[in-house]
Amino acid sequence: xxxxxxxxxxxxxxxxxxxxxxxxxxxxxxxxxxxxxxxxxxxxxxxxxxxxxxxxxxxxxxxxxxxxxxxxxxxxxxxxxxxxxxxxxxxxxxxxxxxxxxxxxxxxxxxxxxxxxxxxxxxxxxxxxxxxxxxxxxxxxxxxxxxxxxxxxxxxxxxxxxxxxxxxxxxxxxxxxxxxxxxxxxxxxxxxxxxxxxxxxxxxxxxxxxxxxxxxxxxxxxxxxxxxxxxxxxxxxxxxxxxxxxxxxxxxxxxxxxxxxxxxxxxxxxxxxxxxxxxxxxxxxxxxxxxxxxxxxxxxxxxxxxxxxxxxxxxxxxxxxxxxxxxxxxx
Amino acid sequence: xxxxxxxxxxxxxxxxxxxxxxxxxxxxxxxxxxxxxxxxxxxxxxxxxxxxxxxxxxxxxxxxxxxxxxxxxxxxxxxxxxxxxxxxxxxxxxxxxxxxxxxxxxxxxxxxxxxxxxxxxxxxxxxxxxxxxxxxxxxxxxxxxxxxxxxxxxxxxxxxxxxxxxxxxxxxxxxxxxxxxxxxxxxxxxxxxxxxxxxxxxxxxxxxxxxxxxxxxxxxxxxxxxxxxxxxxxxxxxxxxxxxxxxxxxxxxxxxxxxxxxxxxxxxxxxxxxxxxxxxxxxxxxxxxxxxxxxxxxxxxxxxxxxxxxxxxxxxxxxxxxxxxxxxxxxxxxxxxxxxxxxxxxxxxxxxxxxxxxxxxxxxxxxxxxxxxxxxxxxxxxxxxxxxxxxxxxxxxxxxxxxxxxxxxxxxxxxxxxxxxxxxxxxxxxxxxxxxxxx
Numbered sequence: 001x002x003x004x005x006x007x008x009x010x011x012x013x014x015x016x017x018x019x020x021x022x023x024x025x026x027x028x029x030x031x032x033x034x035x036x037x038x039x040x041x042x043x044x045x046x047x048x049x050x051x052x053x054x055x056x057x058x059x060x061x062x063x064x065x066x067x068x069x070x071x072x073x074x075x076x077x078x079x080x081x082x083x084x085x086x087x088x089x090x091x092x093x094x095x096x097x098x099x100x101x102x103x104x105x106x107x108x109x110x111x112x113x114x115x116x117x118x119x120x121x122x123x124x125x126x127x128x129x130x131x132x133x134x135x136x137x138x139x140x141x142x143x144x145x146x147x148x149x150x151x152x153x154x155x156x157x158x159x160x161x162x163x164x165x166x167x168x169x170x171x172x173x174x175x176x177x178x179x180x181x182x183x184x185x186x187x188x189x190x191x192x193x194x195x196x197x198x199x200x201x202x203x204x205x206x207x208x209x210x211x212x213x214x215x216x217x218x219x220x221x222x223x224x225x226x227x228x229x230x231x232x233x234x235x236x237x238x239x240x241x242x243x244x245x246x247x248x249x250x251x252x253x254x255x256x257x258x259x260x261x262x263x264x265x266x267x268x269x270x271x272x273x274x275x276x277x278x279x280x281x282x283x284x285x286x287x288x289x290x291x292x293x294x295x296x297x298x299x300x301x302x303x304x305x306x307x308x309x310x311x312x313x314x315x316x317x318x319x320x321x322x323x324x325x326x327x328x329x330x331x
Numbered sequence: 332x333x334x335x336x337x338x339x340x341x342x343x344x345x346x347x348x349x350x351x352x353x354x355x356x357x358x359x360x361x362x363x364x365x366x367x368x369x370x371x372x373x374x375x376x377x378x379x380x381x382x383x384x385x386x387x388x389x390x391x392x393x394x395x396x397x398x399x400x401x402x403x404x405x406x407x408x409x410x411x412x413x414x415x416x417x418x419x420x421x422x423x424x425x426x427x428x429x430x431x432x433x434x435x436x437x438x439x440x441x442x443x444x445x446x447x448x449x450x451x452x453x454x455x456x457x458x459x460x461x462x463x464x465x466x467x468x469x470x471x472x473x474x475x476x477x478x479x480x481x482x483x484x485x486x487x488x489x490x491x492x493x494x495x496x497x498x499x500x501x502x503x504x505x506x507x508x509x510x511x512x513x514x515x516x517x518x519x520x521x522x523x524x525x526x527x528x529x530x531x532x533x534x535x536x537x538x539x540x541x542x543x544x545x546x547x548x549x550x551x552x553x554x555x556x557x558x559x560x561x562x563x564x565x566x567x568x569x570x571x572x573x574x575x576x577x578x579x580x581x582x583x584x585x586x587x588x589x590x591x592x593x594x595x596x597x598x599x600x601x602x603x604x605x606x607x608x609x610x611x612x613x614x615x616x617x618x619x620x621x622x623x624x625x626x627x628x629x630x631x632x633x634x635x636x637x638x639x640x641x642x643x644x645x646x647x648x649x650x651x652x653x654x655x656x657x658x659x660x661x662x663x664x665x666x667x668x669x670x671x672x673x674x675x676x677x678x679x680x681x682x683x684x685x686x687x688x689x690x691x692x693x694x695x696x697x698x699x700x701x702x703x704x705x706x707x708x709x710x711x712x713x714x715x716x717x718x719x720x721x722x723x724x725x726x727x728x729x730x731x732x733x734x735x736x737x738x739x740x741x742x743x744x745x746x747x748x749x750x751x752x753x754x755x756x757x758x759x760x761x762x763x764x765x766x767x768x769x770x
Contacts (some may be wrong), residue, residue: 006656007422007667009754011740013343014689015498019698019747075695117696138550255616270701270712287597322338322709322731323571 003263006122007163019116023076025047025215027146029206030083036202041091042159045195049086051095055102056082059128063111077116081105084124087196088300090142091159097135121307122267125257125300132300140295142192143172167176172200172251173296175244183243186250197256207259209293219275220268220282221258227283235291248290258282258298267307274317281313336553336562337428337572339708341741343565343663345538346500349629352436355506355632359644360432364637365417365674366392366403367425371466372473373399376430384411389439389613391464394429398758401465401474401677406615406635420666420673422661427674430637443536444611444747448517453484456608463607464677465614469493469568469597470660472678474602478596479525481589487526489593492519492601494535494542495561495568501681504719506631509534510540512549513604515522518605518669519556522594523676528616531593532577533534536654538563544716568737571625575693584735619675625654625684640671646677654684663740680765681762703752709735713742716750725766736760 054273060078065069072078085101105127110119132139170193171181185191189199197203210216229245238244248254262268262282269278282302289298355685368375375398386405392401409432451459461476481487492515496504508515520530533550535543537560550556561567561576571582573595580591588595596604599618606612607639615636624630627648634643639657645651659666659673660680660741671682704711711732719728736756743753 003667005654005667006691007669008665008688008690009757010662010664010738012656012662012685012688012690013339013693014667014746014749015745016481016749017745019695022747024702068422077698087589115696116465117531170703175498181451209606251374265698265700270699270704270714272705296513318712319704321583321711321735322575323581323586324732324735 001048004182019075019077019145022215023080025213026080027076027083028068028262029195029209029215030087030119031207032202033087033196033199033256034083036189036199037087037091038159040189040198041195042155042157044129044157045091045159047095048085048091048093048098048195050087051098052086052089053082056085056098056106059106060111063107067111072115075116078106081110081123084196084260085127088124088128088194088253090139090193091195092141093138094153097131097138100134101131104130117266119266120310121304123263123303125261127268128300129304142194153165161304167277169302170252170294170296174291175247175251176290176296179245181247181251183246183250194253197253200250202253203255209253210259216259216263217275220279223276223279223283224286225254225260227280228254229283231284231287232291233285234265236297252290252297253261253299254286257303262306267310269310269313269317271314271317271319273319275314276304277317278310279315281309287323333575333577335560335576336564337567337575338570339563339707339741340566341706341744342563343499343744346622347505349500350620350631351505353505353617353630354430354613355510355631355633356646358524358638358643359434360407360635360638361642361659362408362432362639363404363412364430364432365419365427365637366405366430366637366732367419367427367674367676368396368403369419369421369425370472370676370678371401371638372471373397373401375426375645376400376403377415378426380414382411382414382614385409386411386430387437387439389442389615391462393428394476395461396463399477401466401476402462403428404464404613404615405430406637407432408435410438412437418673419675420668420669420679422669431512435459440458446609446611448524448609451524452609456521456525459608459611461602464599464609465603465605465615467483467597468599468603468617468675468677468680470664470678470680472561474497475600478587478589478594480523480596481587484526485528487529487589487592487594488520488679489574489578490526490531491573491588491593491595492521492531493570493573493595493597494533494539494546495573496539496598497563497568498535498665498680499565499682500622501620501661502622503620503631503680503703505539505542505605507598507602507618508539509545512545513675514602514605515546515598516549516553516556517609518601518603521604521608522596522601523555526594531715533558533579534561534573535559536561536563536567542691553634560689565741566708566737569708569737569739571737584737599673609686614677617641617675617677617679619679620681620685622681623658623683623685625650625652625686627651634698636675636677638675640668640673640675640679643675643682650684652686654686654689656685658683658685663744664738670676671692690743692749694750697748697750699702700747702745702747706741706745708739708741709737711735712755713752714750716759717742717755722754725763729763734763
């Protein structure tokens with residue numbers, strides 16, 4: 001049979017882009033935020049990141065082994081989930097809790113529903129919300145004591161944010177309490193918060209890479225951010241206060257969520273119009289949760305709630321087939 | 332007017348520089364020639380010669396088996412050796428006439444006789460096209476005389492010559508635009524004589540500036556012929572895409588271009604029309620691009636229809652390396668060959684030998700990236716259609732416009748999970764068409 005050539009149905013060529021290469025692009029794009037997180041929060045942050053990724057990958061591997069399915073960790077999606085989960089945790093989060101979150105993300109949210117492509121919520125965010133409900137105190141304690149006589153070892157352990165110390169409040173909490181915030185610091189990221197969300201610049205560098213590689217489009221992030229800004233402008237009760245609006249854009253998990261989690265292929269609408277509807281819904285819900293909710297944060301809840309709306313959004317925003325409007329005249 | 336482009340579509344490695352600058356070589360056949368009775372869309376042709384008969388170049392050896400069908404013409408002189416089932420490109424065994432070539436190329440009477448196209452009536456033009464056995468040489472093989480006979484000639488306002496040649500690797504149309512542009516213009520003028528209200532447009536992708544320049548020069552004094560540069564994007568040469576790009580009119584699967592006032596013919600088909608009508612030469616040759624990284628001397632050949640693919644391959648110097656995949660046609664819509672001992676047919680546009688079969692990859696789960704829906708030139712939702720197809724939901728498939736699919740393959744090409752979307756969709760589409768025919 002060796003003198004026969006391959007046969008298959010057309011087309012006979014395939015684009016070089018694979019699921020794996022897309023996941024690798026996302027990982028690459030997340031690196032700047034990670035580097036800044038470790039710089040900011042020290043070796044603690046690195047520990048959380050490593051533990052979270054390792055736990056996610058190992059859980060998925062063991063799940064596949066146990067369920068006698070072929071291993072799926074080669075597609076790197078578990079690494080992305082682990083990394084995103086870590087970015088959504090405080091740097092001093094206990095290791096065992098991180099592992100609980102990882103196992104929840106992979107087993108409950110992802111694998112039980114059929115693995116990659118079948119999960120109805122973003123696994124990392126669902127795990128974050130699960131941890132928020134289960135361990136509310138540890139999930140919201142971002143306080144870093146100001147070091148009076150810092151030495152190198154302290155910097156390594158706690159990061160450079162310890163230079164000034166951080167009060168319990170994140171910039172977003174400060175905004176909610178009616179305090180003023182330092183926009184410059186929020187842009188750079190020298191503030192309290194979860195590991196990956198503080199530096200707007202680092203996140204935007206990664207987002208620019210994903211846009212350049214055409215892994216994501218601006219449809220969801222831009223409509224999300226704009227609609228949140230408009231909502232905050234109208235209902236924030238601060239009038240035309242740009243600091244307040246910009247504080248809401250730069251603060252909390254908005255940028256990380258808008259560019260890296262709301263754009264998750266699996267849990268966002270496929271249609272172009274659907275993506276815009278999705279982005280607007282996200283903006284409105286986030287604004288509502290942030291201004292009216294008990295917590296200063298709203299991104300995670302908004303995204304996982306809108307994840308649930310995706311099938312509905314897709315149903316009403318189907319794209320019209322080419323030439324269909326004239327197809328009515330059937331003979 | 333159109334926008335010179337269409338929604339969706341892909342850009343891929345085009346491999347055209349392997350052959351685009353090399354002149355076309357005329358290749359005479361050595362072995363027997365094989366003429367399958369199915370070289371076109373529609374009913375199979377019926378043999379009108381018997382084993383042992385002597386045939387001449389230009390002689391009709393099989394006649395159209397229905398209204399949508401086409402004659403088959405001998406491309407060499409010689410003896411009918413067999414009438415039997417032979418393997419064709421499609422992978423099927425098809426009844427074929429095998430002719431032993433006597434290498435004398437004796438022709439039928441009046442073969443090659445010049446005709447004054449300005450004196451011909453519409454009926455004469457159509458009958459010459461039908462007699463010549465011309466079908467769409469772009470790949471689909473729709474009988475050309477049927478295409479040139481719409482319900483109402485006066486409603487046709489565009490005659491589009493398809494020189495887009497959007498399939499990767501293929502350069503046969505491009506070479507013809509450079510080497511025989513007068514025949515293209517001549518053929519277009521013949522078609523325009525059929526449609527008094529029509530304007531001629533030669534549509535060429537903008538990655539072929541030489542061809543655009545040449546044809547623009549030659550048509551500078553023609554008021555009724557325009558050369559349109561269209562955007563380079565696959566599948567620009569698809570009928571629905573091209574009609575939209577040129578006229579802005581939208582077609583769906585239930586309509587023919589004539590329903591929106593258009594007649595679309597491929598470059599090589601227009602040359603065939605010219606040869607048939609003005610030169611009394613039926614469709615007996617075609618241009619085949621032999622290319623791919625496994626072929627020693629990629630180039631275009633002008634060959635007698637019925638020649639074996641191996642002969643062309645040998646003329647191109649054979650293989651540098653053993654290819655993993657051989658394709659008849661382009662990589663996007665062509666047919667993979669497990670064996671090259673099949674005859675060149677009217678619709679054989681290319682023979683490609685590729686060292687690496689990039690389509691031989693494992694499928695992984697859909698990650699809902701939506702690239703298939705974005706790139707689909709018909710704006711379908713391929714991932715959904717494929718899912719419906721895979722669970723045999725015919726009703727859902729039809730409701731979701733699955734029957735609109737043209738099989739261009741953009742979805743399968745772009746899918747990062749390497750799912751065979753196009754294959755699933757086309758299989759179900761064809762099975763539904765089959766079921767409807769039976770019912």
